[in-house]
Amino acid sequence: MTPEKLYEILDKYAKSRGIELNKDKDFVLDILAGLLKNEERYGYRSCPCRLATGIQWKDSDIICPCKYAEPDIKEYGSCYCGLYVSKEWNEGSIKRVVVPERRKQT
């Protein structure tokens, strides 16, 4: 699958969940390329901005959409890697911050 194809699929998914893909399409295509790279090497779409172990049960919380996406979008308007965002975030009506890591270190 290509990042462009995955973009179409996830754009629909995001809208169905009342959120959006980051409007910076080049940035999103880069993220999706990272997801597909991880799927190729690990067998699952591990978050491209977190170091995966390659052991699925250990990485289950960071398989995209990660377990932290919903609370992050609620609090910051964006998920950790910036793929999924709120409408307000895309419109620029809320302040854009570096989303801190919600995941507990193991």
Next chain:
Amino acid sequence: MPGQKKVRVYSLSTCPTCKRVKKFLSDNNIKFENIEVDLLDSGEQWVASKELRKYNPEATYPTVVVEEVICGYDEELLKKVIEIK
């Protein structure tokens, strides 16, 4: 060279934000050591992660480390770098 800054970037090859940081540094002609942790073998990865946690306990990416090396007793440079008034 005394007082020269050394820049090291801990990054992931799949992370666009890491790419942005490295592009910013390159665009500003800043030389840096690029450590793509996800591309290291497991032993090197363990060492790099352990080292990264010294600077950033949460081991998130990208992490940019800027170090300054001061050799010998150079009071003026020590004051400047450590910002001693």
